[in-house]
Amino acid sequence: MNINCYMTDLGIRARAASRVLARVSGAEKNAILERIALAIQEQADTLQRANARDVDRALAHGHDAAFIDRLTLSEKVLTMMVKSVRQVAALPDPIGEITSMRMRPTGIQVGQMRVPLGVIGVIYESRPNVTIDAAALCLKSGNAAILRGGSESIESNTAFSVLISEILRTSSLPEDGVQVIDTPDRAAVNKLITMTDYVDVIVPRGGKRLMQKLIGKARVPMIKHLDGVCHVYVDDDADISKALDICDNAKTHRYGTCNTMETLLIARGIAPNILPLLGKLYLDKAVELRVDPAARTILANADIEPLVDATEADWHTEYLAPVLSIRIVDGIDSAIEHINMYGSAHTDAIVTEHYNRAMQFLNEVDSASVIVNASTRFADGFEYGLGTEIGISNNKLHARGPVGLEGLTSLKYIVLGHGEVRL
Template identity: 65%
Template sequence: MDITDYMHTLGRNARAASRAMARADGATRNRALLYIAEAIEREAAALSAANQLDLDAARAAGLAPALLDRLALSPSAITTMVEGLRQIATLPDPIGEISNMKSRPSGIQVGQMRVPLGVIGIIYEARPNVTVDAAGLCIKSGNAAILRGGSEAIHCNRALAKLVTEGLNKAGLPLDAVQVVDTTDRAAVGTLITMPQYVDVIVPRGGKGLIARLIEEATVPMIKHLDGICHVYIDDKADLAKALPIAFNAKCHRYGTCNTMETLLVARSIAPTVLPQLAELYKTKEVELRADAEAQAILAGYPHLSAAVEEDWSTEYLAPILAVKVVAGIEEAMDHIDRYSSKHTEAIVTEDYSAALRFLREVDSASVMVNASTRFADGFEYGLGAEIGISNDKLHARGPVGLEGLTSLKYVVFGHGEIRS
């Protein structure tokens, strides 16, 4: 079969399954999650064997160690997947809730019912655990899913797809509610993102290059973020007992995550106090500092210091590198953020009430924080229970996206024979 026909078939199947999923009650959807968990537990050895096939092929093809690491499905990773499904099953059902019910002068009552989006397409790299996480979130939220994982994980994803189907079947849900794209042909992605008649939203998970390409080509809306150029601004009224741990944690807790700080802004009046103390901390992790002239002068003698160039302000290092800039105060800090931020997460450290409120109100990012590490910008830390991705867009979902981001609201009207006059 031609790849476009194949994808359209998956799309038609998914669309049909989505109606049954929207009808299914929460208990049935939870049962499917538990059956899938059970099946994965039972078939752990077979999954490891399938993963081994993928790993062998990837090693033979010379895949980078970091990618091999993501591809590997260890016994403990299998346990984590199983626990993840059981945890999703315990979350409240996002579907069917009616909110904002009001009686109107005409006599009708109007409210909004939370409903599934329909069909979700998920595009991700060779990480087999995402197959199960994404399937779990889509089932929980009453959607049908089409999953396209990195081709290096094809054996493992096939094995997982069988177990997901088994669980759906046992629960009496349509087998096509979750379909794994069973081809390594890259054209499949191009078709998936251009069939709005079958797919309601695409959630791409992967590197900036992949997502930038998808944005270029997609005609289906996406829940996505390109990158995380996150800022911490240490205000002149900052409490240093908070500022130092926050600026250290925001950079050094994990380097490769999108909510990691990439640029530190420090108010001029306290820069001579703050920067040397911070440098002591960063030195323990050999963090490279790329500083503007003023910060460079203060940091003179720091072993990993260089001059920041224009490009540094808009670079997501994902590494132990930090851009540092001295600013006059909150106004210049917010101007810098407005210009260079990717609108993911920004934090201010201050004890000044008005500065805190201004920063919260005026900084136009998905997450804005006072006196907390940017690393908290995360679905679990925010209490969403689960996270399908992060959105830097303003429409529909913004910031960490949980189950609610996979739903929509429709108006429901309870009438008693009313007509419009």
């Protein structure tokens, strides 16, 4: 296969499809999304058989539990996918929305119209559900999509590709509106991220190694995050019952996600009361604890062992595993300083009953999602009411946080006149 020719052909067809999608009605797009949701339900057995082949191969290659969890299309995951597609369909169509119209002294009216970005390239690794999430969001937002899943999920992605292609082929939407790259050759990715004539934005979803590679080589703009070093800070005025539930969920609900807590910060005043309880909870779930000297003293006095001394590197680390760093801080100012120094601007939470401290945390923590009295695991497009997400961005330009429909659009100025000329 000539990769340059193959990818250029995909780009040409995607660009042509994007021009058609930009003018498709909301009702037509919603009808297609409902057909996709129904097809996932009806073909669940076929999809899971394809996925099982991916999982078996991953197990044979020795991938860890977090990897297998991301790869597996369980009944619960498929049900959530159906709900996500239908939630996207139920959202207002952003395309063509006109806002901020105002009359100028010259007589012209000036406003803005929301429009698609054009062609979205999505590169992802071991999450086959991204194929459906990306297709649903791109179609609803009037964008064409070029999708490139990882080789580890090739069977699952192929099954989803066949499902989507069949629906588009028998619809009013262009079949090339969603194209899945069907070669595992990495040269296809290298080409995709440089196709500035055909691709408007790249959304990478994967590990740090993938992100670093793309950042170094991409010429197409990217919506991305590099790390998910997420924190929970337990304030002196925290409700201990709430804190136990939140800190448990934030770390142990799922280990391999970018919104999982990696560092726990606890105010010095409340630490003797809550840390022994949390320490027992985590060790009962086989979570390795990497602690600073103050945390070690409190946990050792409560006979909570084994413990590992935290290093400077631990405060920077996204484990994606049952490992947790714990640090005792003097108070909210120290917690915010730690988060802004070591965090990845992804998601951080405070547990407190003190209103002013909650507001200070919201104002001063420089992250894409900042949470009061809830788990970091809520930093997710579905949970935020976006239907789903095409990715999470800790960029400050264009899109920040979970990227849904609005994040895949732009604004252009529109001017309505009555024959005015500039003097």
